[in-house]
Amino acid sequence: MPSFRAVLQITGLRPGQPPERVLQAAEEALASRHLVEATRLDVVRGVPEITLRFLVEAATDDDEAAAARESALAMHDAVEDVATTGVLRVLRQRRGRWVPIGI
Template identity: 40%
Template sequence: MPSYRVTLSPGAMRAGVDPERVIPTMADAAAELVTVEASDVQLVRGTPRIVVRFTCDDDELAEQVAAHTASVASTVVEVVGWFLARRDGGRWKRVA
């Protein structure tokens, strides 16, 4: 089964939201639909990115999971942008 990851660029926190809730909120949203393998925050050129990695059957479902995850994330943090990638051999490739 292919492995995917949704990577989200967060902006400002929503009022009253504990920053510690952002990653679990995203992981829980994805877990409603698929099996979550991992979740983490990364710094890329000094900019935070939240990553949720999961498995599912195909790109179409993965796109739905990623959109749902970003939508739920928008309830706790401003979503500046997000993208979906699929593991292809030893590399991650964006899903168009």
């Protein structure tokens, strides 16, 4: 099964939302569609970003990429309920490297 990453910048929390809710919302949204293998929170150049690695059912490359994009956008929408966000990136693992697939 192909492996993808959704990487989303977090620029702030919505009022009344605890920080841990951001990653929970992201994981819940992705897990409703795919197997989530790992989650993490990093701070890159002073900006928090969450990364979720997930598997997509095997199909054609285009269909796999479309499913990953659609799921990453659903994750983004779920996170927007609890936080303000910045850039969303989707990457696919190819021969040990993470390659952007675009949104």
